[in-house]
Amino acid sequence: MSSDRFMRIHSAEFQAVAERVLRVTELTSRLNVLPFEDEAGKAELLEQILGRPLPPRVTIYPPFYTDHGLHLDLAERVFINQNCTFLDYAGIRLGERVMVGPKVTFITSGHPVDPEERRLYLTGAPIDVAENVWIGAGATILPGVSIGRDAVIAAGAVVADDVPPASLVTGTKATVHRRW
Numbered sequence: 001m002s003s004d005r006f007m008r009i010h011s012a013e014f015q016a017v018a019e020r021v022l023r024v025t026e027l028t029s030r031l032n033v034l035p036f037e038d039e040a041g042k043a044e045l046l047e048q049i050l051g052r053p054l055p056p057r058v059t060i061y062p063p064f065y066t067d068h069g070l071h072l073d074l075a076e077r078v079f080i081n082q083n084c085t086f087l088d089y090a091g092i093r094l095g096e097r098v099m100v101g102p103k104v105t106f107i108t109s110g111h112p113v114d115p116e117e118r119r120l121y122l123t124g125a126p127i128d129v130a131e132n133v134w135i136g137a138g139a140t141i142l143p144g145v146s147i148g149r150d151a152v153i154a155a156g157a158v159v160a161d162d163v164p165p166a167s168l169v170t171g172t173k174a175t176v177h178r179r180w
Helices: 012-031 039-050
Strands: 005-008 064-066 072-074 084-087 092-094 105-107 121-124 127-129
Touching (some): 012 039
Parallel strands (some): 092 127
Antiparallel strands (some): 005 121
C-alpha cells in the first residue's frame, strides 16, 4: 500500500495517473452494462481493472466504480454491494470478510486546503480496513483512515478519523473549523 502522497498536477506522474483513470473508466463502463449473470465477463473485466484476478469468494455487485484499480487490495470473502466508488489513487485495502453496503464511497485523494495550492497539487493517503468490518449504506471513508477489526460504520457516516476495533461509528454533521 502507498504511503501519503503529494503530486504536482501537470507533472509526468500526474499524466500517467490521468491516463490510467481514463482506461479504468472505460473498463468500469463496460463492466456496469454487462448482464448480471455474466460471471465470466465480470471476472475478466475486474481482472483488467485490478491488475489481478479477484481473490476467492469476493463478491462485487455492479455498478462498481474505481478511478485507478491497481491500488485496490481486496482480501478473501469481501462483499461489495451496488453503486460503490473506490478512488484508490493512494491505496485501499479491505481485509477478509469486510462487508460494504450500497453507495459507499472510499476517497484516498484530495487537494490542499490553501486556495493557491489547490489547483497545483493532488494529495493522498491510504485507507486500511481490517477484517470483519461492516460499512453501512452511503458511508464515506476519507483519506488516511484506518478502521479496526470488527468495527461497524453506520449508514451515512462520514469517517475522517481512525476507528478503533470493535466500535460503532455514526454521524455526518459538518463543522466549520477555520476561515481564511
